[in-house]
Amino acid sequence: MGKETLRIISPNGHLGFAPTKEGSFYIGAATHPDYYCCDSGSDDIGPVPLGMDKCASHPDWQYHDLELMLLAAREQGVPMIIGSAGDTGTNSRVDMYVDMIRDMAKKHGLKKFKLAYFYSEVDKEYLRRKMLAGEKIEGLNSRSDLTIEELDATTRIVAVAGVHPFIKALEMGADVIIGGRTSDACVFASAAIYEGFPENIAYYTGKVLECASFCCEPYGAKESVIGTITKDDVKVTAMAPFQRCTIASVAGHAMYERTNPYYEYVAGGCLDMSECKYEQFDEKTCRITNPKFIPIDGRIKVKLEGSGFVGKRYMGLAGIRDPYTIQNIDKVIDWARSQVAERHPNDKYELSYRIFGKNGVMGDLEPIKETKSHELLVVVEGVADDDKLAEEVTLIGMRQIFYARLPEVKGTAGTAAFILDEVTKISDAYTWTMDHTVEVDDPLELFPVSMIEIGE
Template sequence: MTKEQLRIVSPNGHLGFAPTKEESFHIAAATKPDYYCCDSGSDDIGAAALGADRSVSMYQWQKHDLELMLLASREQNVPMIVGSAGDCGTKSRVDLYVEIIKDLAKEHQLPPFKIAYFYSDVDTVYLADRIKEGTRIEGLDNREDLTKVDVEKTTRAVAVAGIHPYVKALEMGADVIIGGRSSDCAVFAAPAIFEGFPEEHAYYLGKVLECASFCAEPYGAKESVIGTITHNDVKVTAMAPHQKCTIASVAGHAMYERSNPYFEYFAGGMLDMTHCKYEQYDEKTTRITGQKYIPIQGDTKIKIEGSGKVGEKYIGIAGVRDPYTIQHIDKVIQLSKEQVKEEFPTTNYHLNYRIFGKNGVMGEMEPIRDIQSHELGIVVEGIADTKELAEAITLMGTRQIFYARLPEVKGTAGTAAFIVDEVLPSTASYSWTINHTLPVKDPMSLFELNIETIQETIKV
């Protein structure tokens, strides 16, 4: 028998990125939701995590958030779902989360439960073969179609799962699901669709819950919210005592990141939010109706993300207080670049200067008012093929800020630029090489799904 409603708690907009706030989580858990769901990754963090196959979140924070969800969901005997494991959703990150779940089960002596997990990694050879056979792999965000050259530049690639592996895992009786790279919305839409609720409400539910308390006001991250789906509407309720889900906060969140804020695309269709109606249901809850889901005809298209290594990177930091140097900082940077080029005429490198405090505001933004900062902070990024070269280029580029030969400067008078004498090693630099959609006949074909039972460990 189809349920009349389903309640899903979203405790964190990015599991592990910063710790989940426990007070609002326990308030949510006390209401006995039907599912505990959380997204744990994003391409917003940049290409380095995927390229380097690493997390950008602290292990302890990841474990903290997984532990909260696991213990609450096992106590209630309801499913727990986490997508895009470990920030980038690669196989190693999925395995990391599965191992954490097993360790927690042992530590807390949990009764047996089924854990399903899937991998999203895509072999670049496979992508090259699809191009060779004539498959058009269309670019997103104004990119050209994927080429063999793009694939050759790619260090690592993942497919972005929709609802399909999650629904399949639920059909197999999974109690805990750890997903590889996934659509943020799919983590929440999948259980709603599995339970028989309309796609238009399920996908909107995913859209509004993916960032947790970002859909509430006043602004506050890492607080829990609960989404309630029926066959007629979606409601979203803030759990933190100081927050409310208002018409403005919910509508604003639903539309904030789209080039066309009224449409959201998924693997098999499109969510049309043009005619959404927002109502203040109660003091902490907003009700949403009017959204539509439009299926896309033909093959399913799965988004592929790929990252390629640019080079090793070092970072230098410089501070400038001299008014004359600040006034001519663009010339100082140009002179510094010229000195590096003169020292490394045949070396392949990238050198970037980020100026903070210029014109009274941060970075390269337009000035808010016509004032001159009393101090600039300059971050120098040097990238080259080896660590040794990257360090040398960054050191040279940073120190040349101090040695820049400006006109009208007599001796060392006024050249009050102070620098960090040693530059700092950084994670290697990566760039996005693939942001494309791949047509597939079977939406499960790119995802390897596994399921096993975690047995209770008997205390000795």
């Protein structure tokens, strides 16, 4: 405790989603940062990985990124913090990362160190009891309060942790922390708050570091950046030789993704960036001062993310070059839909068409009046409760593009759809069922922290 400055390296905006670039990482590691921190998950990947309890990222890439960080952090004797393990932060993904760390320690003969981990999954019955007792599970982003029907339709739920389980683990003496689902900024903010820095600086540090080199120019992902903080400011520096952190790149990154670009809601309050001052500190560094943190008093609320199973899913592709067919593509799709409905009038299924190249853009839903596109790609997806039905509706929906009955077509003169002759089974379909908050008595209530020793 009592550091005048704190330096945190962020090597990757989403650990393992694509491999960390080693060059800039080693440049940053050579400066001996105080913490190695990285976020490893996001709901940007959609509801499928959470529902299926699997990764969206390749395991070798995740192993690679964890190994880079672990070896550097253990060599230098400083903490390493990972949030949202394995993309979703489910219990199995946390266990996977713990096993990877254990394997790396054995592989490299690392001396004993303390590894803390916490889970984030929430039992549906925990929420059901609260709801039956009259508690509201409040919706976010215009969602209504959670209903029992929505809860029943949910396959898997994770709670989104704030800084609290990480701080608890650091207080327990953890050298490495593997976290379940976590608010991105809190992975970094927890280290700063633990070290005694004010919340406004800590949370801004998390916001600017969470996506690593996305706050740099020119654009280049998976490069390392370092945040250097005092009680009064944050300085963020690009490690890649070709990048720098500028007023424009850092301010732009801080303000993206939100309806109100100046506010970021984090655990326990709101980060207010409306009065932030940005200045160019040196060629590769931007300095930020005057972020504000507005604490939210009273009830402690934790965000919940839930994913529910929709059905088995298949995909087919159709390519079209005939100008007349392109001009009448909406009628073609209507015909294909009608043929599926004719064969399966009472079956429950979903059939979707995504058109690439229509009006020069992807997925334009307006009818074509005039187009310069010379070819279209139609992606057909069918979803149903079982594989057999899902496969058939997709196959019919794809092949009937070729058989569409358009006016003015004589014989086969106008048909010109190239159809791949098979459809492919892809991941099951899931939907977001839960974007809500639950009230808790203790911010650690849903995030039990465990500690083990690893190494020789």
